[in-house]
Amino acid sequence: MIGIVVSGHIxxxxxxxxxxxxxxxxxxxxxxxxxxxxxxxxxxxILLRQAVAEVDSGDGVLFLTDIPGGSPANRALNIIMDTPKTELLSGVNLPMITNAAFEREECSLSELVEALLEIGAFSLQDMRKQFEAALQAEHETGNKNGL
Known part of the structure; x- marks a missing residue:
């Protein structure tokens, strides 16, 4: 199973x-x-390196950090530069972290990275536009459903 280390500010x-x-x-x-x-x-x-040792079972370790270019991301980057089978995603959100927990047993480290990038892009949505599109679709089909 892929180990995961989540880090961020405060x-x-x-x-x-x-x-x-x-x-x-x-x-x-x-x-x-x-x-x-x-x-x-x-x-x-030091704490991040200790965490890698703690969670690594041989399938690799994925760092998930809050801000690209922030200290947690930069220090994790130091680690992935000298530690095999480690990857780093920065700018993560709750859907990405939760899906990492669910999907990490069924895929490789590189596959998990790709899946999380897709989830991150999909999970950021303009809800006003979503709502307006739904209203427009209902209007076009004539289905009012009380709206």
């Missing part, structure tokens, strides 16, 4: 952990690391 990781566990339950080989004000970037990298 309480991003622990917040995502709480939400993800409400949806997917407790997960093995998944670690959440907050980059709080009390940590230096060197300390963060």
């Amino acid at each position: 309480h991003f990781a622990s917040g995502m952990q709480s939400a993800m566990q409400a949806i997917a339950g407790e997960q093995k080989q998944m670690v959440f690391i907050d980059f709080t004000e009390t940590l230096s970037t060197d300390q963060l990298e």
Whole structure:
């Protein structure tokens, strides 16, 4: 199973952990690391490296971080540069993290990365446009359904 390390600024990781566990339950080989004000970037990298060792069962490790170019992403990038079978996605959201938990047993590390990129792009939606399109479709079909 692919190991997952989620990290981000302040309480991003622990917040995502709480939400993800409400949806997917407790997960093995998944670690959440907050980059709080009390940590230096060197300390963060040490924690990230320890997390890789903890979650890696041989199928690889995927880092999921909050902000591209932020300290968690930059320090994870240091790790993937010298650690085989590691990948990094940055700018992740809850649908991506939850789907990573569900899909990581059934695919390779590269397949999981591709699937999560698709989920990330799909999960960002303009809900006003979605609603207006639904209203327009109902109007065109003559199906009012109380609207």
